Amino acid sequence: MWSVRADARRNRDRIVEIARALFKDKGFTGVSMDEVAKAAGVGAGTLYRHFPTKEALYDAVLEAWTDKVKAAVDRALGLDGSAREKLVSWFGDYVDLLNGHKGAAARITLALGDPDSPFVAKCTRYLGANQRVIDELGPALRPGVSAMEISRLVGAVAAVADASALGPDEVASMLGVVADGLVAA
Template identity: 55%
Template sequence: MRADAQRNRDRIVEVAREVFREQGYEASLDLIAKRAEVGAGTLYRHFPTRDDLIDAIMQVWVDRVTESTDKVLAYEGSDRDLLLRWFETYVELISLHKGGPAKITTAMGNPESPIRSKCQVLSGAAGRVMDALGERGALRPGVDAVQVCRLVGGVASVADSSGLDDDAVRPLLEVVADGMLARS
């Protein structure tokens, strides 16, 4: 890709991230092109569909999910503390945009969702954590990564819509964690 074309692409992604943060994922693509100071044709040449643009924005986020999950899995504390660290990380990851937790949580496990790739990244990361804890015998039988994402996402949705701070969310996550852990 030519340098000027790459600059245009990068600028479109940067502006789209800002616009989507302000207005949600259904924001006008024409507005994004205008703010990026490119023509609509340039935007569509780089991103033929809205989903293509969302996927480009999400790549940086995907890398962050992977890095955050690796960091949680490297934790050497108790199983409960590891699980709570993952929950707090998950809540942070899906709460980057107002309304994000509800949008992601309702789409979780839906193969028809326009954000299915984001949900798959999240459930895959949760699966890695659940697998690690399962190998250690720390989880109750039948704990499923998508179900965990939905449950913790529900807590994040309540926090997002109610304006709860981390101190109010932590006890809710502790209840979820305690319900998932195998009894000794």
Template identity: 45%
Template sequence: MRADAQRSYDRILAVAGDVFVEQGTNASMNEIAKRAGVGAGTLYRHFPDREHLLDVLLKDWVAQIQAAVDQTLAAGLPPRELLITWFEAVVRHISVHRGGAARLTAALGNTASMVDKWQGLATANQSVLRHLEARGAIRGGADTIQICRLVGGVAAVADAGGLLRDDTRDLLALIADGLLVAPAAALRCP
């Protein structure tokens, strides 16, 4: 791709992400082209239809989520810190755009949603949970989608209420603590 074509492609993707978050996935392709500063022909040359544009955006998002999983698991953190670090990464990735966390969280498990089509967040979350299960650190029966919804709920509240990182981290720690197997010493009665 020529350098100017690549710039147009990148600008269209950036703008489309914003427009889809603001207006939903039925947003006008003409609006995307207008905001990106390109003609409709340029937009359709790169992305023949809305579905193709959404697929490219979601593939990129899923790749970023998977990279975050790989980075979190490679850090070699203790189970509690690993879960909190992962949950913070999820919050960052679903909160890129104002209102995005609520929309993405609401779409989880909705088979008609493009987010559900790619299942990137749930699959990534499942990787972390399986890693912790293999270490005997997490309670059995943890439902991946429900955990994603809990973390997404924290992200949505943080987004709407302007919570500080420390406040968000405290809420994510509560979720992590509920998932982790309690050390035997903590279960003994005094």
């Protein structure tokens, strides 16, 4: 036997699909693994066979997210406008992408320096996106700024916005402060 058994593949797919809906609805901490298992019609053992931890499951749920991050940074960098406008657009998109996934922003941001986190792939993608921003906007940005620093700053804003359920205006204003700070000489 060579590939994965058919029932296993079917179960895995269904678990991810169901879990995505539940997490989106209630947030990471608002959903229990038992709940996911029951909703997906599998036993706890099966769930944990596919995803060794709850965070690993969440990582799978956020799979599509990485592509969207790439698209957002592409779009922002392609805009006609100042460096500040590009930053604000990209940051805003990033926060929006995590909107509706309660708890995701904090988890990804806190995983930024941790090579053992289940979210490494997401972190790498996110850091890479900000590195591209630095590469393209370089001279317009504060000298010496790093992708890690930008990622942490914007991630921190996203996490607070998420946890405190801030409105778009409040988020935009905070991102404006960060963007201004990043383009300041």
